[in-house]
Amino acid sequence: xxxxxxxxxxxxxxxxxxxxxxxxxxxxxxxxxxxxxxxxxxxxxxxxxxxxxxxxxxxxxxxxxxxxxxxxxxxxxxxxxxxxxxxxxxxxxxxxxxxxxxxxxxxxxxxxxxxxxxxxxxxxxxxxxxxxxxxxxxxxxxxxxxxxxxxxxxxxxxxxxxxxxxxxxxxxxxxxxxxxxxxxxxxxxxxxxxxxxxxxxxxxxxxxxxxxxxxxxxxxxxxxxxxxxxxxxxxx
Amino acid sequence: xxxxxxxxxxxxxxxxxxxxxxxxxxxxxxxxxxxxxxxxxxxxxxxxxxxxxxxxxxxxxxxxxxxxxxxxxxxxxxxxxxxxxxxxxxxxxxxxxxxxxxxxxxxxxxxxxxxxxxxxxxxxxxxxxxxxxxxxxxxxxxxxxxxxxxxxxxxxxxxxxxxxxxxxxxxxxxxxxxxxxxxxxxxxxxxxxxxxxxxxxxxxxxxxxxxxxxxxxxxxxxxxxxxxxxxxxxxx
Numbered sequence: 001x002x003x004x005x006x007x008x009x010x011x012x013x014x015x016x017x018x019x020x021x022x023x024x025x026x027x028x029x030x031x032x033x034x035x036x037x038x039x040x041x042x043x044x045x046x047x048x049x050x051x052x053x054x055x056x057x058x059x060x061x062x063x064x065x066x067x068x069x070x071x072x073x074x075x076x077x078x079x080x081x082x083x084x085x086x087x088x089x090x091x092x093x094x095x096x097x098x099x100x101x102x103x104x105x106x107x108x109x110x111x112x113x114x115x116x117x118x119x120x121x122x123x124x125x126x127x128x129x130x131x132x133x134x135x136x137x138x139x140x141x142x143x144x145x146x147x148x149x150x151x152x153x154x155x156x157x158x159x160x161x162x163x164x165x166x167x168x169x170x171x172x173x174x175x176x177x178x179x180x181x182x183x184x185x186x187x188x189x190x191x192x193x194x195x196x197x198x199x200x201x202x203x204x205x206x207x208x209x210x211x212x213x214x215x216x217x218x219x220x221x222x223x224x225x226x227x228x229x230x231x232x233x234x235x236x
Numbered sequence: 237x238x239x240x241x242x243x244x245x246x247x248x249x250x251x252x253x254x255x256x257x258x259x260x261x262x263x264x265x266x267x268x269x270x271x272x273x274x275x276x277x278x279x280x281x282x283x284x285x286x287x288x289x290x291x292x293x294x295x296x297x298x299x300x301x302x303x304x305x306x307x308x309x310x311x312x313x314x315x316x317x318x319x320x321x322x323x324x325x326x327x328x329x330x331x332x333x334x335x336x337x338x339x340x341x342x343x344x345x346x347x348x349x350x351x352x353x354x355x356x357x358x359x360x361x362x363x364x365x366x367x368x369x370x371x372x373x374x375x376x377x378x379x380x381x382x383x384x385x386x387x388x389x390x391x392x393x394x395x396x397x398x399x400x401x402x403x404x405x406x407x408x409x410x411x412x413x414x415x416x417x418x419x420x421x422x423x424x425x426x427x428x429x430x431x432x433x434x435x436x437x438x439x440x441x442x443x444x445x446x447x448x449x450x451x452x453x454x455x456x457x458x459x460x461x462x463x464x465x466x467x468x469x470x471x472x
Binding site: 203214215 | 358359360390393401402405430431432433436437439440441443444446447448450451452454455456457458459460461462463464465466467469470
């Protein structure tokens with residue numbers, strides 16, 4: 001991957017797959033506001049276009065944002081941000097596989113909450129591969145790098161205007177894809193991006209979401225996490 | 237449990253079981269410095285006394301701290317802080333069971349790191365009960381309340397003088413024991429204590445330790461966590 005991979009550009013759009021849910025629209029809003037080119041993907045192209053229009057309106061018509069059916073969004077971008085409930089993740093990836101361009105980066109924020117099968121959102125399912133991100137890595141074409149990130153960011157806060165107060169821990173077996181993802185995370189005001197090591201560590205990051213949901217229920221908040229005690233070089 | 241349970245006092249000592257390791261001595265130091273009565277427990281009474289003397293010296297002779305063999309420490313206190321490696325937890329609790337006073341609180345900070353069986357300290361073992369804390373709850377007498385806390389606090393930082401920069405998430409099925417533990421956590425400068433709900437949630441808190449160890453290795457730090465986005469009432 002050459003050095004141009006280190007920053008996304010108008011000619012390198014981000015497709016937010018399953019992007020009409022709260023996390024997806026929040027990330028799309030933040031990235032569009034930061035000047036990124038964003039494509040919202042949805043099963044339903046009309047819904048995707050409506051979500052894109054709503055963000056366009058919020059940003060005063062200045063955003064580079066559009067809406068497409070998920071497969072078309074995949075084909076039109078090589079940075080894919082997946083924000084779907086766990087119960088839809090595997091089926092969607094199998095369906096999208098032919099549309100994913102080799103060399104793409106798939107950023108996965110899926111959390112295997114027990115809510116996926118009717119349980120509590122503060123409890124987790126065990127995933128055979130270790131994490132939802134590792135499941136994703138099994139399902140995408142070989143030439144696609146999977147990155148786990150953005151699990152612990154409050155969707156409510158993403159959809160607001162204030163800077164966030166949280167860190168994004170990024171896990172991947174592809175250092176270049178991880179770096180690009182950390183740079184995308186750092187485009188969101190208030191977010192610090194931290195290298196969390198290999199993709200296998202995603203299982204812990206995913207579980208932290210269940211903890212934060214439990215804290216939100218118990219304390220009525222929009223919890224996030226900050227990692228303390230690391231040198232400044234750890235945040236980038 | 238009556239209201240006097242809400243604060244420990246000179247007549248309510250804290251026994252730090254397995255207290256000669258880095259986490260144990262750090263907690264003992266911080267609590268002794270805060271005016272708590274502390275008993276360091278160890279397999280070897282002499283080592284326990286040496287660790288207590290070292291802390292006594294550090295605090296200029298003003299501390300209420302002593303050292304005893306683990307069973308004697310257990311018998312002499314009804315607040316028990318367990319800081320042992322996972323591979324020693326079950327055997328030690330079985331051995332101590334007869335010495336634990338009914339009505340005691342056992343605060344467990346055990347983390348089932350894969351290092352326990354020769355693996356990496358950034359990976360976890362699966363514990364059948366869900367967490368080391370839940371394993372502890374199976375092994376103590378029925379009348380003992382188990383609380384999970386202090387997993388994510390840097391032992392290095394505990395053994396220093398500076399205020400910490402981390403939150404302690406406290407999980408227990410006994411609200412009174414959890415409250416007492418939160419108050420003990422808040423005695424450590426820089427620590428905010430947060431109600432993390434039931435003991436079953438300890439599995440996530442334990443896993444965060446493996447994440448922090450991985451971050452420490454990768455970034456050369458003494459990582460801790462802060463929870464953001466909760467109302468002030470959540471911290472106590």
